[in-house]
Amino acid sequence: MSKISRNTLNLIYRAGLLDAVHPLWADRLTVLAYHRIADPNGAGFDTFEPNVSATPTAFAAQMDFIRQRFNVISGRDLVAWLQGEQSLPTHPLLITFDDGYRDNLDHAWPVLQQRNMPAVIFLATNYMGQATPFYWDLIAYCFYHTTKQEADLPLIGLQQWHDKASRTAVLKKWLNSLKKLPDQEKWTAVNQLPRLLDVSISPDTFAGLHLTWDQVRTMTATGIEMGAHTQSHPILTRVSLAQARQELEGSKNRIEAEINQPVKLFAYPNGLSTDFNADLQTILAQLNFAAAFTLLPGPTQPAEAQQKPLAIRRIFLHHQDTLPRFAAKVMGLPRLLKPSG
Known part of the structure; x- marks a missing residue:
């Protein structure tokens, strides 16, 4: 989609062409991949700008857009569908966040609560409540x-x-x-x-960057689900299988102990095609994970999701996405233009 100009996307959006084709792919599974909700141009922002998925204002507009066109499902809904226990609605969409940043609580959670929309946050457990940065x-x-x-x-x-x-x-x-x-x-x-x-780092330089476990429990009590994202966020194909198992099992066990709920969902750190493999999927299955998410470009055909539940595609979002570009991504335009990708 990078070859489509901003002006062309604006014209497609304003002409309603995306809405016109939306019914033609009603069974696709759309999973959104957010990281941070923040203003990278705001005063005091001095961390990794590409990890910001949307500003608070843009995130609210995006949630309004999908609420009008999709049926937002929970992680539990997805697991039940994968296990043959229920069907999915037309235009199913799952909202996910990676890493466990505090701004998910400050800026995303209120928007989701106001709209009664569920979501899943994938936690890198060693960082929760710590001033240690990624x-x-x-x-x-x-x-x-x-x-x-x-x-x-x-x-x-x-x-x-x-x-x-x-x-x-x-x-x-x-x-x-x-x-x-x-x-x-x-x-x-x-x-x-x-x-x-020649930069000094104090013990509290990164204090408050990540969620605390109390904050995780507060969000869980309102319907936000938690998934595993390893303990220390390594790219799992860059560590031994023994260490990978420890990362997967350790993060799952820690979250379950903190929230007193089973953890069935996982997201691969980095999530590209070289960042996961069959050996890791075997370990995930042994640990009773029901679904795992990549950053291979989505949406996902239902048959593909059912055949490969431990490699579900997601749509990566960036704060430079205008609403027309966001709409094109979420409506599946990149995959419609390149269905084999």
């Missing part, structure tokens, strides 16, 4: 606050920047290189960054 937020913070304009970075060597755009380009280049490393090597490189960029 590595991408630590990296972004260091780049935001450094006064340097060059650094000799592990993996990619000497890099220079002179403005926000070039600094962001270096940040993303290094982050993409890090993702290819085994998890332990990745953290060895990341932990050098504050020194390399």
Whole structure:
């Protein structure tokens, strides 16, 4: 869809063409993949901007859009359908959030409550209630606050920047290189960054960035479901199978102990085609997970979801998505244009 211009998307949206084709794919399973709901241009924002899926205002508009066109289901509804216990409504849609950021409580939860819409939040359990940042937020913070304009970075060597755009380009280049490393090597490189960029990190720098377990329980009591997203958020194909099992089982057990409810849903960290495999799916099945979610582009055909319940597609959202672009994504335009993708 990147080849479709903004003007073309606006014309398609305003002409009602998306609504016209919407009934033609009524049984598709649409799963939205959010991360953070925040304003990356707001005062004090100094963490990883690409992880912001929508501003609070845009998120409310998006929820109104889908409420008028889809039947929003819960994770329990999806599990019951996968297990043959119930059918799904036409135009079923599941709302999900990855990682467990505090802004899900502050900005997404009130919008969902006002509209009586369920959702699932996938928690990386080691971070809940902790001031420990995800590595991408630590990296972004260091780049935001450094006064340097060059650094000799592990993996990619000497890099220079002179403005926000070039600094962001270096940040993303290094982050993409890090993702290819085994998890332990990745953290060895990341932990050098504050020194390399001459940035101080205090114990409370990232306080309040993640949900606490009390907040998780508060949301659970109102119908928000919790799923597992590992303990420490490694890319699971970059660690041993023994460590992967520990990450999966440990996160599931911790959430179940905290909320006193079974956890049946999982989302793969990073979620691309090289980030999960049959061995991981076998472990998930052994741990009684009923469904697992990727970031392969959705929506998903019902037959595919039933055949591959541990590799369900989702629609990745970004705060730069205009409402017409959001509409095109959610209505399945990218997959209609490339159905084999």
